[in-house]
Amino acid sequence: MKQIRNFIGCTIAATLLFVATGCENEYITKEYYTNVYGSQVSTNEYVINPRDWQEGQYDDGRKYLYVACENRDITDKIMQNGAVLAYMWFTYDVESNSSSWNLLPYVYPYSYTNDKGEVVYVGENFRFEYEKGSVVFIVEDLDGCVPDKMVAESIFKVVVIENM
Numbered sequence: 001m002k003q004i005r006n007f008i009g010c011t012i013a014a015t016l017l018f019v020a021t022g023c024e025n026e027y028i029t030k031e032y033y034t035n036v037y038g039s040q041v042s043t044n045e046y047v048i049n050p051r052d053w054q055e056g057q058y059d060d061g062r063k064y065l066y067v068a069c070e071n072r073d074i075t076d077k078i079m080q081n082g083a084v085l086a087y088m089w090f091t092y093d094v095e096s097n098s099s100s101w102n103l104l105p106y107v108y109p110y111s112y113t114n115d116k117g118e119v120v121y122v123g124e125n126f127r128f129e130y131e132k133g134s135v136v137f138i139v140e141d142l143d144g145c146v147p148d149k150m151v152a153e154s155i156f157k158v159v160v161i162e163n164m
Contacts, residue, residue, distance in 0.1 A: 105125060
């Protein structure tokens with residue numbers, strides 16, 4: 001008789017444990033899918049000509065290049081509850097025409113030889129800022145100098161995610 005009571009007790013405990021943990025997992029799964037399918041995504045691509053870049057200056061005197069572009073997908077709702085991502089199309093091997101999209105901010109390291117014959121390493125920082133209705137692409141030299149003038153087209157992609 002004692003064995004039957006132990007068996008029934010264990011069976012009831014195991015059933016309650018299974019039901020309790022099964023409901024919790026189901027709820028988490030439903031919540032996840034609600035968030036994934038409850039978003040709207042839009043993308044815009046910008047081809048920036050070298051002549052479109054303007055020179056700006058920070059309060060401390062450092063100079064930078066920038067170009068402002070319109071983006072009507074960036075609304076008040078996006079500013080409060082959405083997300084904006086930007087990418088830059090970068091060719092990293094001209095000979096083989098190898099390119100890829102790079103998430104901003106992106107630091108591009110390069111080197112040159114100065115007047116003394118020393119190799120100097122510099123990084124250019126490509127980043128973006130956005131506000132309602134517009135996005136601004138910015139290029140800064142990390143050594144504090146003026147960034148080189150752009151000589152080729154630059155391609156950027158902006159992804160706007162609206163949480164529904």
